Amino acid sequence: MDTLSYKTISANKNTVNKEWVLVDAEGQTLGRMSSIVAKLIRGKFKPNYTPHVDCGDNVIVINAEKIILSGKKWTDKSYIRHTGYPGGQKSLTATELFEKDPTRLVEKSVKGMLPKNKLGAALFRNLKVYAGAEHNQEAQKPKTINLNDYL
Numbered sequence: 001m002d003t004l005s006y007k008t009i010s011a012n013k014n015t016v017n018k019e020w021v022l023v024d025a026e027g028q029t030l031g032r033m034s035s036i037v038a039k040l041i042r043g044k045f046k047p048n049y050t051p052h053v054d055c056g057d058n059v060i061v062i063n064a065e066k067i068i069l070s071g072k073k074w075t076d077k078s079y080i081r082h083t084g085y086p087g088g089q090k091s092l093t094a095t096e097l098f099e100k101d102p103t104r105l106v107e108k109s110v111k112g113m114l115p116k117n118k119l120g121a122a123l124f125r126n127l128k129v130y131a132g133a134e135h136n137q138e139a140q141k142p143k144t145i146n147l148n149d150y151l
Contacts, residue, residue, distance in 0.1 A: 011050040016043075018126075019057045020142035022135075026063040028147060029070060030109055036150045037061060037106075038113035041123050045150070054119065058126045060142050065102040065131045069094060079108065103129040 021040055025033055043049050043056030069077070077094040097104055106129045114120040128137060 009048055011048045011053050011055045013053065016048070016053065016055040017046075018055075020060065020137060020140040021057045022060045022062065022142040022144045023147060024063055024144070025061050025106065026066040028067060030067050030105060032151070033061075033067070033147060034106065034109035035113055036147055037110050037127070039150075040145075041110070041114065041126050052119065054122055054126070056123065056126065058140070058142075059128070060135050060137050061106055061127070061129045062133050062135055063131075064106045064129050067102075067105060074098075102131045 023033070023037060023040075037059050039045060040059050041056045043054075046055060049055060074095045075093055078091045079094070079097050080089060080091045082089050092100075094105065097108075107127065110127055111120075111124050114123050128135065130136075
């Protein structure tokens with residue numbers, strides 16, 4: 001036989017099947033949950049995963065205010081940013097960032113696990129994080145998943 005009986009299928013924007021997925025963050029550890037959410041957004045659990053294409057799902061994370069950080073991370077973990085001016089480095093602990101906006105912890109954690117390029121910026125737009133149990137995406141009929149199945 002001189003021909004291949006199979007071909008590698010490469011997904012593109014027209015052939016991807018994007019779904020809406022609902023993740024409940026209540027009682028979940030931040031890093032473990034974020035790595036699974038990043039894989040869902042990236043599409044790594046799908047058989048037609050293609051590294052350079054947005055073939056992942058749209059993910060809704062609810063109950064971000066009930067996230068867990070292990071050890072002393074609430075006080076020791078710091079989030080650093082820079083204003084752009086000399087001496088403009090600002091830092092917040094995880095507790096201070098959580099008090100300002102509980103959804104930012106999850107967003108920053110997932111964003112750090114995505115690619116640092118245009119694709120990563122486009123993938124990050126597929127994430128919606130809500131502090132409480134209510135969300136605005138009921139019309140998309142999201143499928144609820146259990147994170148323990150992906151561990």
